[in-house]
Amino acid sequence: MICVKLFVGGEIQYNSDGAFYSIRPKFSFPVTVNHAFDYLENEIYKRVGCTVSQASLKIQARFNLRQDGQRDYQLIPVTDQESWKMILDIVTSFQQRLPVLDLYVELESNHNGFNSQLDLNSQIHIPSSNRIPEPRTRPSFIRVRKPVPDYSHVPVDAIDDNSLESGDEMLSDEIEGSDEEVRPTSQSQSQLRSRVSQYPITVRDNMSRTFDKPLAVGTVYESKAALRAAINKFHLEHNYKCKVKYNGATRFNVVCTDDFCKFSVIANPHNLSGSWIIKKQAIPHTCKATPHGHYQLTAELVARAIDNTMRKNMCATINHIRDVVKSTYRKVTPKYNKLWRGRELAIANLLGSWENSYNLLIPLFEAIKRTNPGSKYCVTSFPIENSPNRHFKAAAWAYGPCIAAIPFLRPVISIDACFMSGRYKGRLLMACGYDAENRLLPLAFGIVEKESVENWGFFMRWLQLEVIGNNRFMCVISDRHLKIKSVFQDPHLGWDESTNICVHRLCSQHVVDNLFKHVGRRKEVSDKFKIGVNKKKPRRLQEMIQDFEISCPEALDYLNKVGKRNSNDEDELPCLEKLYQAMDGGHRWEIMTTNGSESLNNVFKLTRRLPITAIVQGTFYKMTSWFRERRKKSSSGT
Incomplete structure (x- = not known):
């Protein structure tokens, strides 16, 4: 209290x-x-x-x-x-x-x-007939030379200069029982004149107080957008609804959505500066709106309400944004689509428009390349018919320190893709390496429209030419995505397994999940496979296979099809080396899953909601912090 x-x-x-x-x-x-x-x-x-x-x-x-x-x-x-x-x-x-x-x-x-x-000042009393009171409402004179309007309802600091013309004497009531003449002092008259401009009578006479002050007659707004924002804010705070009846260059009229409510506001341009002034208003609202899905809660108002929140946490969730908006407009329950679009607009206000971020992509890469020697990037686009602009297609980039660290890493990389959850959909591709302590090191990033053979081929070809190198052997671990499997079947992309410069292996965790669904969610089967797939001795692997032949033949049939290029080709021999560590030949270096790239997906989960330039900056700042922490750790000897 x-x-x-x-x-x-x-x-x-x-x-x-x-x-x-x-x-x-x-x-x-x-x-x-x-x-x-x-x-x-x-x-x-x-x-x-x-x-x-x-x-x-x-x-x-x-x-x-x-x-x-x-x-x-x-x-x-x-x-x-x-x-x-x-x-x-x-x-x-x-x-x-x-x-x-x-x-x-x-x-x-x-x-x-x-x-x-x-009414309120208890110290004011009615003067007696033999005492001259101090003038409180206007200066007093005895003689009258011309009539003056009744200003009894106007405060003393609101009297116009026109009523104080030089050479004229003003109206006054004669004080009963006294013949003395009362004139204002020079000090009081100067104070009166100095405050006239603060309360002009022409404005105060037209000012209505029938509802909230922001919509009073005579209120000036710097632009029509500011006027509309004030109207929307008023209606949200008081739980009313309105609609635009007329929107022109010389008049703006807003009325209530309820035909039985006579609420109306009319505004006109104030001067050449672009400001608008409220000229007329009708009676207050006599209706009430439902608190759900308010018309006046636009994405712009949501963006304004969450501006400070987004400055502190650019990756705020929708639930958090809903709480912030409800704390600002307590009588309204915002809808999900309004919150989502408001968050997008707030991000655009802070980081620039979503569309313009694509124009800033190459300048950003050039700045990174100039300050981080050895960094590389590639941006592809195609022309738009009958337009000087071009359509973004794909981008790939890698940082110089990451490229320089490749000779000191294990010859194993994991690749994966994740969704971009901002305004424009796409996929964020990542290639991740492992150092001697099994710590992650992102090697390259890519942004494409979708996972296709062409887009994965572009990224993998650029990864080999610009980041890894043509003659360096590498084991690639991925899930069973058909487009990724096609990359290792195309000899023109540089990842053909028949050339013995690379091998492709499958993530065992993805196979475990698919096997669990294939055998009717029998957990004992998937648990046996999860143990057997990591065995290094062929004898232990053979024991698991014999157990499946007796207890679950359908599991063994499924596992024999997993490694094939074409799962439906019965003539193709099973590629067991893609799945089991005992038959791998040591290329995996005991790395059985794509947990590295999956972990990076989680690291950049919130960053993927931002415009494309903010995504690139997020990866840059994360790599900078990781290298700084690891350098500090290595220099300390811990």
């Missing part, structure tokens, strides 16, 4: 300690962190004894900005739900036994005869 001390009816003054109020607090009431800004306004109106139609509130919270025991009290405006939530967060962070919040409130009349000072 928070104790609110309400200061009203006095004046805000300043001294060496900062801001303070001229009188003691008139009211107090409790609030909690769950109370909304509307509750605060209702409590204030109830205690001062007026309504929203009579006066509007100007609320300011006082805080001490010094933390060293000194005093520096400053005022923070409280205008909407967001600022009220910020004030509550500040108060609760002080860790006091009973948090206290000082609120300074000023009431502005809505031109219906309500006078906040006469």
Whole structure:
């Protein structure tokens, strides 16, 4: 609970300690962190004894900005739900036994005869006939030379300069029982003139307070986009729905989606600077919208709400983004597609547009190549008919330190592909090596549209020519993807097993998973194979095969087809060396799975949601951190 001390009816003054109020607090009431800004306004109106139609509130919270025991009290405006939530967060962070919040409130009349000072300031009294009061509403004169409009409803600091023309004397009431003439002092008149521009009568007379201040008549917005954002924000905070009735160059009209609600806002261009001003508004909303799938919760508003969150964590999940949006717009439950598109837009606002990131790809690679000698890349594209632009096809890149480390690695690599989950779909290809301590070292990355023979051939051919080298023997471990198997059957791609410069082996874990499904989910069969496939002695492997001949012949039939180039070709001999370590010939170096590349898929799981240039930067920063950590470890001798 928070104790609110309400200061009203006095004046805000300043001294060496900062801001303070001229009188003691008139009211107090409790609030909690769950109370909304509307509750605060209702409590204030109830205690001062007026309504929203009579006066509007100007609320300011006082805080001490010094933390060293000194005093520096400053005022923070409280205008909407967001600022009220910020004030509550500040108060609760002080860790006091009973948090206290000082609120300074000023009431502005809505031109219906309500006078906040006469109603609230108990120190003001009716003057006697033999005492001349200090002028409070306007300067007083006895003689009248021309009629003046009635300004009784306008504060003293809002009187126009036209009513103070030189050489004219102003209207005044004669004070009963006194013949003395009262004239304003030069000081009060100068103060009056200096504040005229702050409250022009033409604006205040047209200003309506029928609903929230951001949509009041006379409010100016820097652009039409800012106007629409303010309208959407107002409707989200108050759980209303609206639609655009007219959208033109000279007029913008918004009405309620409910035909029985007469709400309407009309805005026009303000000047040549592109700003817009609200010219007219109808009665407030008389309807209520459902909290699900609000029309005004656009992707732009979601992007604005999660901007700070995305700056701290570029890979925030949809569930986390939903919580952030719901904390900002508590009356609305956002839909998944709005959250997904809002996240994309927030990423684009921070990293650049998704489309433009492809134009920055080659400059980024050139910058990496210039600062990291030995780095290599390749970007392919094809022309678009009747257009000067080109269509992105594929990209591959490798970093200089990774290429230089290849002679010191085991002659085994694992390759795999993973999905890109951003706006534009694709596949991220990776080739991973292993050092003497069995630690991972990514050798090359690639981005293609899909897993095809052409795309895998492009990546593997570039990997051999630019990264590994033509004459270096390498054992490649992968899953049983048909497109990968086709690469090792094409002699033009440089990975033909018949040339004895490479061998292709299968990941045993993928085979275990497929065998488990093939034999009717019999776990004892898959467990036996998982043990037998890692045996190094042919005798132990033969024991497993004989056991399968008796207990599960269908498992043995499936395993004999796994290594074949064409699983349906009965004349092709089983390629058992692709599967069993005992028949491998030592090429695997005891590496039976593609866990290395699979681990990299998990490392870059969140990075794959970002634009293409951010993906490249993510791989660069990860490689930099790994090399720095390993260099520190090797230099320390641990």
